[in-house]
Amino acid sequence: MIRFKLLFLFDSLTTHIGEMQMILTIYSIAISSAAVITGMAIHANYKLQHGERLPVHWNARFEPDNFGPRRFALFFMPILFGMILLSTALALHLIPPGPINKTSSPAESIAVITFVAMALLAVKYFYLRAIFRWAEKHK
16 A cells, blocks of 8 residues: 555656656665765764774674774775665666566656665664764773
C-alpha cells in the first residue's frame, strides 16, 4: 500500500517533469549525497585532529579491534560510497528496463537512488557516531 502511494507520487512527478529532468534529478541526488557524506568526513577530520589512529572495525561486542590512520578511517567511506552512488545512477540511466534493471519508470529510478543514498548516509552517520564515542572514552 505504501509502495503504491509512493510510486503514485513519483509517477505524478514524471508526468509534470520530462525524462531528461528525471535523469538530472537522479544524478543530482547521487552527487549531493556523496557531497554530504564527504562533508561529514571533513567535519569529523576537523573534530578528531588529536587522534592519529581511529577504529575501522568493531567486534561482536562493539569493541574496536582494528585501527587505521585517521584520514583512511574517515575518507575511505566517502570515496567508496561516492562510487556506489554514481554507479547506481549510471546503471539506472544507461541500462534499459528489463531483467537487470527492474525499474519500469523514471519515478522508480528516483525511488531507488533515494533509498540507496539514505542508506549510505545512515551508515556513515552511525560509523562516525561510533568513532566519536570511542574518541570520547580515549581522550
